[in-house]
Structure formats: C-alpha cells, structure tokens
Amino acid sequence: MTHTLSLILQVILSLGLLNVWLVRAGSGTAYRGGSANSLKEEFHAYGLSDGIFYLVGFLKVSCAIALLVGIWVPSLVLPAAAVLVLLMLGALAMHVKVGDPPKKSVPAFLMLAMSSAVVAISLS
Template sequence: MEENNIMDFENIDYIQLAAQLIVAVTLLNVWLLRFNKSTQWRGGNASSMKEEFKAYGLPNFMMYLVGGLKVLFGLGLIVGIAYPVTINISAIGIVVLMLGAIGMHIKVKDAPKKSFPAFTMLVISLLILVLNN
C-alpha cells in the first residue's frame, strides 16, 4: 500500500475484495431494492422492513438509523477498494449491526434460519477485518 492510503492495485487480495463486494452489494440490495418486499428472512411475520422493525418492538427512527448505517458501511467497503482507510470502520460497524440483527431474531423467537443472512454477513465482515490487518 502506498503512503497516501490509496490502494496499490498491483497487490490486491482478491478474497478480501470479493468479501467486501459480497457484503456491500448484499446490504445495498436489502436496504435499497428489497426494503418493501417480503422475504423468507424477515423477522416475525413481517413482509416489509417497517413491519420487521415493528415486530422487533423498535421505533421507526431506528429503522432509518440502522438502514442508513448499513448503507453507509456498505458504501464504505466499496470505497475501501480504492481507499483502504474506510475498510476497518465499515467492517466493524457491520459486525456490530449484524450482532444486533441476530439479537433481534432471538428476541422475537424466530427460527434460526431467519438469522442466517445476518450471521453470514457477520462472518464475512470478520473475515474482512482479519484479511485487512
């Protein structure tokens, strides 16, 4: 890596790059494209993000806060391809948010499979942290 914190494209770790893109694209898909769509992963019996946060007993502003942070951290992983300084803070933020998501699924007694996406994003984000340091 160069001294000015810009990615040295000759020494790219393709596993880390793939991990960053998988997490970023997944988060952006969920929060920007599938926000009002029903999925098998939604908490409780929710069919949209608003219903899911309601099922968790969380106020509306938390949905926007969590969503904004997930989009921000997802974009941080993409920006991190060129400016690696954003990678660790983004990955740490995602780890914290995924732990919270898993906790919410447990709170509403969801089947363990509903936590699978959050658990997967948690593990991949931890991998990003390991590979980036």
C-alpha cells in the first residue's frame, strides 16, 4: 500500500514540477511570488540571481525526471525527494521573505508535504 502511495506521489510531483518549469514558466499564475508574471520574474522578486534561477530549475527538473525513472530504479527516489524537500523549504522561505499572502505558498507547501511523504516511505 505504501509503495503504491509513493508511486502516485512520485508521478504527481514529477508532472507538477515539469509543468511549472517546462510548460508554464513564462505564464503568470495566482501563486507567483510578489507581483511576478513569470517564473524568472518570481526569482527576481525574491532577490535571487539568474544563476540561482537556472540552478534551481536544473535541480527541480532533474528531481522530477529522477522520480519518474525511480518507478523502475528505486534507488533514485530517496535522493530526489530529499532534494525536493530542501528546495520546497527554500520556496516557502522566499514567499515569507517577500510577504506573500499564505495562498501563494499553497503549491510549495503541497509539494513539500508530498516530497516529505515520499522520503518517509522510502526510509520505512
């Protein structure tokens, strides 16, 4: 049962991350930090450099791919999910930094909860 839950969460996390970073990066959403209309603008609103934007993007897309491949190569799941936990904690901190209303933090919080569950399942 927990293995199935982990697989479901891996797919949700992966597709969500790939959607945000590869499909909707240039689109405004109600959840963008500050008054940003794109993902890159959101990083600038947080006071982060283009280098950090590209590093975080690389890490998130890599983790998304690792979680999908982890369906067949389980050794990839724990490290990818653990990196996502750290990245989502950072995302939440950035929302707090710029004084965003709690609503804007909901996606990051949900990703944190799901990646934390994957870590917990992987360690059990």
